Every structure is written in structure tokens, then in C-alpha cells.
Amino acid sequence: MPIRSVDLERVRALSLFAGISDDLFRDVLGGAFLQRFPAGTTLLTEGDPVDFLYVLLDGAVELEGTWNDKATTLAVLTPVSTFVLASVVLDSTGLMSAHTLETSNILMVSGEALRRAMRRDAGFCFTVAQELAGCYGGVVRALKNQKLRGGIERLANYLISQQARQGGDATFTLPHEKRVLASLLGMTPENLSRAFASLGDYGVTVNGPQVTIGRPTPLQRLAKPDLLIDSRPPAGEAALSAAEVERWTGAAQVRAAS
Amino acid sequence: MPIRSVDLERVRALSLFAGISDDLFRDVLGGAFLQRFPAGTTLLTEGDPVDFLYVLLDGAVELEGTWNDKATTLAVLTPVSTFVLASVVLDSTGLMSAHTLETSNILMVSGEALRRAMRRDAGFCFTVAQELAGCYGGVVRALKNQKLRGGIERLANYLISQQARQGGDATFTLPHEKRVLASLLGMTPENLSRAFASLGDYGVTVNGPQVTIGRPTPLQRLAKPDLLIDSRPPAGEAALSAAEVERWTGAAQVRAAS
DNA sequence: CGGCGAATTGACGGACGTCAACTGCTGTGG
DNA sequence: CCACAGCAGTTGACGTCCGTCAATTCGCCG
Numbered sequence: 001m002p003i004r005s006v007d008l009e010r011v012r013a014l015s016l017f018a019g020i021s022d023d024l025f026r027d028v029l030g031g032a033f034l035q036r037f038p039a040g041t042t043l044l045t046e047g048d049p050v051d052f053l054y055v056l057l058d059g060a061v062e063l064e065g066t067w068n069d070k071a072t073t074l075a076v077l078t079p080v081s082t083f084v085l086a087s088v089v090l091d092s093t094g095l096m097s098a099h100t101l102e103t104s105n106i107l108m109v110s111g112e113a114l115r116r117a118m119r120r121d122a123g124f125c126f127t128v129a130q131e132l133a134g135c136y137g138g139v140v141r142a143l144k145n146q147k148l149r150g151g152i153e154r155l156a157n158y159l160i161s162q163q164a165r166q167g168g169d170a171t172f173t174l175p176h177e178k179r180v181l182a183s184l185l186g187m188t189p190e191n192l193s194r195a196f197a198s199l200g201d202y203g204v205t206v207n208g209p210q211v212t213i214g215r216p217t218p219l220q221r222l223a224k225p226d227l228l229i230d231s232r233p234p235a236g237e238a239a240l241s242a243a244e245v246e247r248w249t250g251a252a253q254v255r256a257a258s
Numbered sequence: 259m260p261i262r263s264v265d266l267e268r269v270r271a272l273s274l275f276a277g278i279s280d281d282l283f284r285d286v287l288g289g290a291f292l293q294r295f296p297a298g299t300t301l302l303t304e305g306d307p308v309d310f311l312y313v314l315l316d317g318a319v320e321l322e323g324t325w326n327d328k329a330t331t332l333a334v335l336t337p338v339s340t341f342v343l344a345s346v347v348l349d350s351t352g353l354m355s356a357h358t359l360e361t362s363n364i365l366m367v368s369g370e371a372l373r374r375a376m377r378r379d380a381g382f383c384f385t386v387a388q389e390l391a392g393c394y395g396g397v398v399r400a401l402k403n404q405k406l407r408g409g410i411e412r413l414a415n416y417l418i419s420q421q422a423r424q425g426g427d428a429t430f431t432l433p434h435e436k437r438v439l440a441s442l443l444g445m446t447p448e449n450l451s452r453a454f455a456s457l458g459d460y461g462v463t464v465n466g467p468q469v470t471i472g473r474p475t476p477l478q479r480l481a482k483p484d485l486l487i488d489s490r491p492p493a494g495e496a497a498l499s500a501a502e503v504e505r506w507t508g509a510a511q512v513r514a515a516s
Numbered sequence: 517c518g519g520c521g522a523a524t525t526g527a528c529g530g531a532c533g534t535c536a537a538c539t540g541c542t543g544t545g546g
Numbered sequence: 547c548c549a550c551a552g553c554a555g556t557t558g559a560c561g562t563c564c565g566t567c568a569a570t571t572c573g574c575c576g
Binding site: 150151152187188190191194 | 531532533534535
Binding site: 046085126129142224228 | 304343345373380383386387400402482
């Protein structure tokens with residue numbers, strides 16, 4: 001499948017590649033190829049070797065971890081995002097499974113070529129390091145989100161993030177199936193339903209995938225969004241539980257008195 | 259405080275610095291200084307700028323995240339470990355607070371010098387990227403541990419890891435206060451007590467900080483340790499919830515049937 | 517000797533998972 | 547065109563896990 005120059009531009013615009021020379025860019029993407037996958041395709045399974053850096057150009061990809069016959073969603077990626085960068089840099093096995101949620105166009109970049117470029121060009125290598133540091137921060141935020149907040153609080157913060165990301169209108173639409181959202185937030189679908197119902201008291205109404213936040217203030221007071229958990233990572237490699245909060249309306253930054 | 263050459267050797271042995279030239283090593287550590295902190299000292303607080311890469315040479319350091327007046331332990335570091343590498347690479351603010359649990363000797367390395375070295379030497383930069391990728395994997399493991407396992411299962415796996423790390427003897431000693439362990443495992447101290455009591459049925463007996471695993475097999479069957487959650491990161495920058503499992507005695511690798 | 521903090525234990529309540537039944541939508545085949 | 551199967555989502559009942567509050571014990575240090 002030939003790579004359209006439009007798509008190449010979009011890859012080039014990623015922070016990972018924005019700063020490098022045309023020569024190096026051609027070099028890294030030389031052996032790359034574009035592939036189209038139907039919804040529900042498994043791209044990677046946990047523990048298998050990773051040979052490519054993946055770049056999602058269209059569609060949606062879910063990253064999930066499993067243990068003891070249970071699965072949990074660690075991230076849902078939207079275009080344009082790269083994934084499994086860490087495994088590529090270490091030339092090791094993947095930590096999560098990846099499968100498409102919708103039919104998706106994905107660019108597959110040779111991991112070997114990427115590592116070669118890193119060894120040759122310190123500037124590019126530095127950019128990769130920054131990207132990885134950003135991803136690290138994203139997962140740390142997700143871990144804090146999971147350990148410190150209850151289910152309803154996680155949902156409330158997710159809604160506030162989504163609202164901001166989609167332009168700030170009072171009503172917006174959930175980007176994924178509710179069962180995926182539930183797994184991402186670390187709860188069961190049944191519990192997500194109940195959590196939505198609870199948020200009715202805070203002015204949230206739900207109609208299928210349409211959510212409207214009637215009274216932002218009480219919801220904010222419940223959610224207590226925090227720069228150190230909910231801030232947006234600089235777009236590029238997808239950070240876990242990526243959230244955007246354009247501005248906080250009086251979110252008190254509280255610090256624990258050890 | 260002068261840096262003893264013994265300590266310098268130990269820093270040099272870290273995977274971060276093992277591969278670089280003597281010149282570059284001197285360059286990075288040129289402005290570094292050693293400092294001694296009493297127990298309970300706050301080294302960094304969440305959200306503040308990070309100017310140094312920290313290297314723990316003696317003692318113990320706790321990394322914690324806070325939200326809404328609650329705190330959770332994200333990692334407990336033991337010598338020799340570096341920390342806040344990601345923040346240094348991004349030249350940004352810290353994601354977690356750090357404070358000493360015991361009196362500690364800590365080497366403080368100029369973040370600016372580190373970044374300069376990365377830009378100059380692609381090989382070193384690559385090593386930093388690998389280190390960051392390893393850290394990333396560590397947090398992903400911690401997140402899976404938190405989302406997929408219950409409290410008792412997390413404790414069981416922690417005990418198995420500690421036993422292996424300390425040489426495999428049936429009885430070993432917990433390295434930290436139980437309240438710190440509880441926070442690391444994502445539960446309250448009261449709940450940790452009860453979890454220990456529950457493990458009595460699986461042959462675990464507790465006596466102060468002394469733990470002995472009487473019958474390993476039933477405990478393993480409960481814990482279901484998993485290479486993709488509990489494997490050991492290559493020592494260096496401290497990975498979150500670092501665990502060591504030398505060998506698994508029949509840990510079935512189960513995969514979720516989506 | 518007195519006091520403080522860590523750890524344990526019990527009682528209680530709330531949060532969350534599980535099981536089951538029901539609704540509504542969609543795509544398929546008769 | 548309609549009947550039906552299948553799946554997502556919701557709701558209710560129930561049990562379990564876990565956090566909170568309180569009381570007690572123990573060891574350590576002043």
C-alpha cells in the first residue's frame with residue numbers, strides 16, 4: 001500500500017519527527033509501509049517481540065494489559081499517535097496488547113531503522129528521550145489517578161477533560177463505547193452506568209453517547225482536577241489516559257500535610 | 259562534602275554511566291556534589307522545578323503522589339538508584355514528591371550538564387533513552403498491578419518478589435515500615451494487617467518485620483506471578499514497584515480471551 | 517516512668533464487583 | 547418486510563472488598 005504524501009506530512013508533524021533533517025526522516029521511514037486493518041484486529045500481544053514503531057493515522061487503537069484472564073484498558077489512541085516506542089528503543093517484547101477499535105490506517109516503521117537513526121543523530125536521540133520522558137509522565141499520572149481517586153471522581157475528571165478537548169461546549173459526545181471507557185477508568189460497565197447516574201446530582205445528563213454538563217461548578221468541586229494528574233502531554237507518542245484541561249475554574253491545588 | 263572515590267565507582271557502575279567515556283563521565287559529574295540528609299527530609303515536592311538528577315548512594319527514599327489531601331507511595335528506592343531522570347530530560351517540574359525514609363547520602367548531578375552531555379554524545383543519549391524506556395515499563399507494570407489485582411494478590415506477589423530478591427530463604431525481613439508498604443501496595447495500614455492475617459491460610463507467618471513463607475506452592479497459586487508484571491527491570495533508574503522473581507514454579511501464563 | 521507512634525483488632529458503612537433480568541438497537545435471514 | 551438473534555447498555559439485588567473510626571497493645575525514646 002503506497003504512502004500518500006498527505007499522510008507523510010502528518011507523520012512529519014509529530015513532535016518526534018518535527019525537528020529532524022529531511023535526510024534522516026527519509027532514512028527512518030525508508031522501509032516503512034502503510035497498512036489498513038479492520039476493527040477488532042489484534043496488532044500486538046503482550047510479551048511478543050516488537051519489530052516496528054506503529055503510527056496510527058486513522059481509526060482508533062486500544063492498548064490493554066491482562067492478568068489471570070482479566071483485561072484492563074491502559075489507553076485508547078486517536079490519530080495521529082505513535083505507540084510501543086519504549087519497546088522499540090529497548091528492542092524487547094511489548095508490555096501491552098494492541099488492537100483496533102475501528103478500521104484503522106497504521107504506518108509501520110522499522111524499529112531497527114529507528115534505533116540506527118538514534119545512534120547516528122544525537123539531536124533525534126534527544127527528541128526520542130524527551131518523548132519517552134513524556135510517556136513516563138503520562139503513566140505516572142494514570143497511576144496516581146487510579147490509586148488516589150475513586151471511580152466517580154475518575155469519571156468526573158474524564159468528562160471535564162473531554163469537554164475541554166472537544167471545544168468546551170456544554171454538550172459533547174463520548175469518543176468510545178462505554179464498555180471501553182469503563183475499562184479505561186478501571187471499573188465495570190455496570191458501575192460506569194451507576195457512576196453516570198450519580199453525576200446526575202451534579203448536573204450531568206447522559207443520552208446515549210451524548211453528555212451534557214449542565215452546571216460546571218459543582219462538578220468541578222467534585223472532580224478537583226489537578227495539573228499534576230490531568231494536564232495534557234505534548235501530543236506525539238500517546239500518553240496513557242491523556243487528558244486535556246484548558247483552564248481550571250478555581251481548582252484549589254491542595255498539598256498533603258505529611 | 260567531598261565525593262569519595264568509592265562512591266564515584268558505584269555511580270560509574272550504574273547502567274546509565276557504565277558505557278560512557280571517562281571524559282564524558284567527568285564532564286557530567288563535574289559540578290556534582292554529595293549531600294547527607296536526615297530521615298524525613300523532603301527533597302522535592304510535586305510540581306516544583308527539578309534542577310538535578312539525584313543518585314541515592316545510602317539510605318532510602320520514598321516517591322509519593324498526592325491529590326486532595328491524600329498521598330500514595332509510588333516507589334521506595336534503595337541504593338544505588340537514580341531518580342527524576344524524566345523531569346531532568348524534559349527540564350520540567352517533578353511529577354512526584356521525594357523524601358528520605360532514613361538518613362541518606364545523595365549525589366546531586368547538574369541536570370543542565372546531563373542534558374549537554376546527551377546532546378553531544380549520541381551513545382550516552384541512547385543509554386538515557388533506554389533507561390527511560392525501562393522506567394516507563396516499570397510504571398506500566400505498576401499500573402497493571404494496581405488495576406488487575408486485588409490487595410491480597412498484590413501483597414502475595416510482593417512477598418514472593420522480596421523473598422527472591424533477598425536470596426530465596428523461607429524467612430526474610432520486610433525492608434520498610436508496614437505503613438509505607440501499605441501505601442506502596444495501594445491500601446491502608448489496617449487493611450495490610452488483615453491481608454497478612456489472610457495469608458496465614460497460605461502458610462505465611464509474620465513476626466514484626468520477619469516474614470516466613472512456610473508453603474510456597476499455595477502462595478504461588480494465589481499470587482499467579484507474571485513475567486509481564488513482576489519481572490525485574492535492569493537495575494539503574496529505579497522502576498516503580500520494582501520486583502524480582504528469579505524463577506516461577508509453574509506460573510501459568512494466562513491470556514484473556516477477549 | 518511517661519508518652520508517642522506503629523501495629524493490630526473489631527465494628528461499621530460505603531464502594532465496587534458479580535449475577536441476572538430487561539430494554540433498545542442493529543444487522544441478518546427467512 | 548418482518549422476525550429474530552446478538553450485543554451494548556441499564557437496572558436491581560446481593561455479597562465482598564476495603565476504608566474509616568475507635569480501642570488496645572507493644573516497643574522505643576525521651
